[in-house]
Amino acid sequence: MKSTYSTAKLAQMLEVNESTIKRWADQGHLECIKTKGGHRRFPIRSVLKFVHENRLTVPEIDTDLLSNRELRAQVVAGNIDALVPEFKSALIAGNTTDVLRILRLGVAARTDLLSVYHELVFPPLASIGESWARGETTVDIEHLASQSVREALARLQSELYHKPANGKTALLACYENEQHDLGLRCVNQYLTAEGWRTLFLGPQTPTDSLVFSINRNRPDLLVLTALVVEDEKRFIQRVNHEIVPALQKLGGRLAVGGAGIKRRFSGVLKADFLSDSILDYVHIADVRQYDHARA
Numbered sequence: 072m073k074s075t076y077s078t079a080k081l082a083q084m085l086e087v088n089e090s091t092i093k094r095w096a097d098q099g100h101l102e103c104i105k106t107k108g109g110h111r112r113f114p115i116r117s118v119l120k121f122v123h124e125n126r127l128t129v130p131e132i133d134t135d136l137l138s139n140r141e142l143r144a145q146v147v148a149g150n151i152d153a154l155v156p157e158f159k160s161a162l163i164a165g166n167t168t169d170v171l172r173i174l175r176l177g178v179a180a181r182t183d184l185l186s187v188y189h190e191l192v193f194p195p196l197a198s199i200g201e202s203w204a205r206g207e208t209t210v211d212i213e214h215l216a217s218q219s220v221r222e223a224l225a226r227l228q229s230e231l232y233h234k235p236a237n238g239k240t241a242l243l244a245c246y247e248n249e250q251h252d253l254g255l256r257c258v259n260q261y262l263t264a265e266g267w268r269t270l271f272l273g274p275q276t277p278t279d280s281l282v283f284s285i286n287r288n289r290p291d292l293l294v295l296t297a298l299v300v301e302d303e304k305r306f307i308q309r310v311n312h313e314i315v316p317a318l319q320k321l322g323g324r325l326a327v328g329g330a331g332i333k334r335r336f337s338g339v340l341k342a343d344f345l346s347d348s349i350l351d352y353v354h355i356a357d358v359r360q361y362d363h364a365r366a
Contacts, residue, residue: 075104075112075113075114075115075232076112076113076115076118077110077111077112077113078092078093078110078111078113081101081113081118084118092111092113093111095121096111096113100121101113101117101118101121102114102116102117102120103117104232107235112232114179114232115175115178115179116146116149116179116180116181119146119179142154145180146176146179146180148180149180149181150180151176151177151180151181151186151187151190151191152190154173154176154177154180154191155190155191155194155195157169157173158170158173158174158177158191158192158195159195159198159199161173161219162195162196162199162215162216162219162220163199163212163215163216164215165215165216165218165219166219167218167219167222167223167226170219170220170222170223171222171223171226171227173191174187174191174192174223174224174227175227175230177191177192178227178231183353184231184257184260184261184264185261185349185350185352185353186350188257188261188349189348189349189350192220192253192257193254193349195216196216196217196220196253199212199213199216200213217253220253221253221256224256224257224260227260228260228263231260231264232264233263233264233266234264234265234266235266236266236268237265237266237267237358239266239267239268239291239292239358239361240267240268240269240270240288240289240290240291240292241259241262241267241268241269241270241290241291241292241293241294242269242270242272242281242284242285242288242290242292242293242294243255243258243259243262243269243270243271243272243273243293243294244272244273244276244281244284244293244294244295244296245272245273245274245275245276245295245296245297246276246295246296246297246300246306247275247276247277247278247309248275248299248301249274249275249296249297249298249299250274250275251274251296251298251299252273252274252296254296254298254328254329254349255271255273255294255296255328256271257349258294258296258328258349258352259271259294261349261352261356262292262294262352262356265356266358267292267356270284270288270290272284278309278313278314279313281293281295281314282313282314282317285314285317285318285321285323286317286321289321289323290318290321290323291322291323291324291361292323292324292325292326292355292361293314293318293323293324293325293326294326294328294355295310295314295325295326295327295328295342296327296328296329297327297328297329297332298329298330300329300335303335303336307336307339307340310325310327310340310341310342311340311341315341315342324343324344324360324361325341325342325343325344326342326343326344326345326346326351326352326355327340327342327344327345327346328345328346328347328349328351329346329347330347331347332345332346332347333345333346333347334347
């Protein structure tokens with residue numbers, strides 16, 4: 072299932088001519104976006120809403136999940152909580168195909184990527200992690216789930232609508248001993264969709280390598296995740312006295328993310344943004360503040 076459809080493809084699916092699709096769009100029955108070239112693209116949510124309201128059956132989008140009219144109504148209404156049980160089952164099974172399929176439905180239900188990650192992706196992952204911590208499941212389940220999400224996110228990237236390039240560069244890295252990179256991958260995907268050029272360094276990035284990359288790539292924004300900080304004093308020292316000066320010299324900004332970051336480091340970490348939630352990145356990604364910073 073695609074994330075958007077062309078006029079021609081949608082006309083074929085609904086068994087009408089292209090002029091009918093264009094008329095429905097002009098009359099407001101079908102939401103569409105237009106490319107720079109003026110071509111219409113119809114988001115899957117718009118198509119689902121139209122199909123649901125008109126009680127149509129369209130084989131291409133009538134998957135096993137969407138054949139359930141109640142669930143389809145939930146998706147059309149943007150209620151992605153209804154997808155969480157199926158998503159968790161797919162994660163536990165390590166079924167990347169189903170994980171991707173449900174992710175697409177989440178994006179169809181919510182054009183806001185951050186809320187899809189926040190409400191659909193992270194809760195079942197956290198639940199699986201907690202089950203492992205309590206000894207109720209084995210670590211291989213957690214690994215399967217994490218890897219399935221990584222693969223699905225990578226495949227989803229090319230299907231998302233991307234805003235025009237905004238001329239800004241973001242560098243993304245996990246702190247030195249940090250191996251958990253799923254949150255960082257989601258931020259990377261969101262920034263890319265928002266028109267940022269992103270450079271993903273990934274897990275366990277040594278501070279000296281990070282500073283070297285800052286000087287070489289001159290990012291407008293550095294996103295540093297630190298879910299596990301074993302030596303807080305060393306972390307504060309490296310951020311405040313090595314990473315921040317390198318960024319400030321170039322006019323760049325620093326966002327540090329991770330569970331409990333604000334509680335643990337507010338007032339002591341010289342970051343421009345501290346983020347406990349991925350939802351914060353709707354503000355962090357606002358390019359207007361970076362134009363001001365570079366001025």
